[in-house]
Amino acid sequence: MNFLREHSPFSSMDDTHLAHFAEHATLRFYADEDVVLSPEDGVVKRFYIVKQGRIRGERHNEKEDRAETTFEISQGECFPLAALIGERPTRTLHRASGDTFCLSIEQKAFITLFSESDSFRDFCLRGVSSLLDQVNQRIQSNAMASIGSSNSLDTPLERYALRNPIVCSPDLPVHKAVARMHENNVGSIIITDDNRHPTGIFTLRDLRTMIAEAKGPLDTPIRQVMTRDPCRLPATADAFEAAMLMAEHHFAHLCVVDENDLLIGVVSERDLFSLQRVDLVNLARTIGTATHLRTLVSLRADVSRLVDSMLAHGADSGQVVKIITTLNDVTVRRVLELNLKKDDPGIPFTWLTFGSEGRQEQTLLTDQDNGILFETPDGMTEEQVREKLLPFARKVNDELAECGFTLCKGNIMASNPKLCLSVAEWDDWFIRFIDASTPQNLVYSSIFLDMRAVFGPTDSLHRLLERVLARIRKNALFQKMLAGNALQRKPPLTMFRNFRYLNEEKKHVLDLKRQGLAPFVESIRVFALANGIENANTLERMEQLSKKGVFDAKDANAWKEAYSLIQAIRMRAHQEMLDRDEPLTNYIDPDDLNPLDRRILRESFRQAQRLQQKLEVTYQL
Amino acid sequence: MLEYIKQWLAQRRGGAIGDHDPGNLPEPKTVAEQQLSRCRLIVLDLETTGLNASKDEVIAIGAVAIEGGVIHLDDQFDLILRRPELDIRETVLIHGIGPEALTQGHETEDALLYLLEWMNGDPVLAYHSAFDQKFLEKTLKAQLGYARPHIWMDVAELLPALFPNSNVKGRGLDDWADFFGLEVSERHHAAADALVTAELTLIALNKARKNNVKTLKELAEKLHYQRRLKNMQRY
Incomplete structure (x- = not known):
């Protein structure tokens, strides 16, 4: 009975319904490989719940004349749903995978429960995959409860920006525009053309600058002083996207437009964050305009505080890592800008980041992985360029270290001559990397194959990536080795679906990064590279793999969720370590988690196993 | 939830207890050609005040019925006997039944009569069955004057007989439960221990079927053979 109460849908069923189940249930045992249903x-006459062990669905593959596993049902899950509800034989052979106990009720008892219990019916109709949905809903509802309002960063912009924006035509004198802003008590005015397309924006900050710098008389037509081509987002975008765009460009206002680029509203930083009480934009702006390194260093503490409050407000882990990455990007850019101002090496370059920063998946625990890509100017050799760029890069690496980005122990940094390369050299580098796939190279794949530009022109990087992807797509052996490498790290579950701990000494410890996230990141990378996806972010890679039909949409969703949930648990653990003034690690003891989180974690690891199985099947490993 | 079911069971049994026909109890079965896949088996676990059958007493009885090769969760037996006069401080720590729970138990005679009716004379299995057999027979004799022999089988013998090559750490219930990865909800709670023993029995019966052991008689012979083998090894 305790078992039932811990598992969906029984956990949300009435006591009377649960009792009805218990009165009619039998407990059955199937040894490894026994057929349960055929x-x-x-x-089908019975309904089953796995109490312990696993059931796998087997379908005969006519072409290859062998049995294929089509699904897996593990502890707390039910079968067969479709066949029982459809009153037909099952189409899949259900076989025990390991010694398995199932609770079972007859069709009659099933029908009684199905007709009387709403939560049981919902569960059956939505299928087993709804479990993760449910877990997610619960997490979010907890988060909502702590915010105390139903607003979150997922809210579509139209909710914030429905009010009529204050607009004017381009010829209106500045003082009249300001009067209009004053009357309506707003901080911005949008300048539109005759068709209501936004062509510019003018804010109180612009007015301040105009007066302070004596840019012209107050009867100047506004089009001469407005910011042209204002940033805009469609109404379907959510508050999070708006916040990110604002943080990136340090704007406080965004235009909201419909599908024809017609203005429907304006959303301001205040609108977004009055709810969250999180001064993301302000922080990004402060970082982006800091004039001294020491200011940047001191601002890092604010980043940590911001993450803290975002987590406390129940922000989604994907959003938080992106925010951290964005703020890190802003910091890196500012360090570069400050150094360029002081001592410009005079050669244009692109600042690359690799690994977790390349994937936009940084948490508070982070070190530097960066490099430089340059186009060799006419009349110079690559060595000569390096002579100029390397001292500059060294300075930047050191200053970033002061800002809290630990120096990379493996010397994967722009100041390393081997990673400060011209386009042609990077090209050669990747050819060697892919064609001579040594074990060492495979270890580096998690770093160099997740690459992104943070500063400087992006065209040459884009072309470089295209060539790299084309080469990987053609090289089946490299893909296979990459896949083999991705399978090295197994999700920490035992045969019995319990947690497999790190080792004998650390008996109750899981490494959420290496054991939990890495199986996702590495498997997804193989699929992404093999299918020509340039984006390095794991969640976005999954999204695109699903769009391309490489992943079933349901699978992709389950994997995205599982990955995000592990990340969320990891970040929460980080914040707790910060609170206790402990050094950050990725280790947790699952016994410290509440039963729901433990369940989530186990379920998420199981999804990682399924993903790895797909990799094994795809590459026949 | 548990409370609800307990209440419900109590109601259902309420009628039965106190209304027995001691002269007309079910006939104990004998070992014969009963098909294991069909017959009903009782898996039982007792909690006692100690280990000494001549001086210690039964506190609680948990039992589960296996029929047709599956455990029927509605066919369970979970009783705490009323023994307020016993000094139970010694073992309370092991099984968690305190004096208060004891006094709420059923009148001993009623409970035992009910147990005999429920058992229906079917074969009884227990882990280290000699212990449970001794205590139960002693109690039945003392309280009801009942002394008819039942079939007893030891699950602690059954498992090594059917899984001779398994590398089990020890010989206890926990060792086998661990070996098969079973979860015990409340160890040293008669009903929970009985359920685990029954789960182990299901595993054993599954294996027996595969070894072509089909009847109760064949199973008894197998155990007999196992015992002789063990005795031979001893010398």
């Missing part, structure tokens, strides 16, 4: 058994 299409030959005729119309």
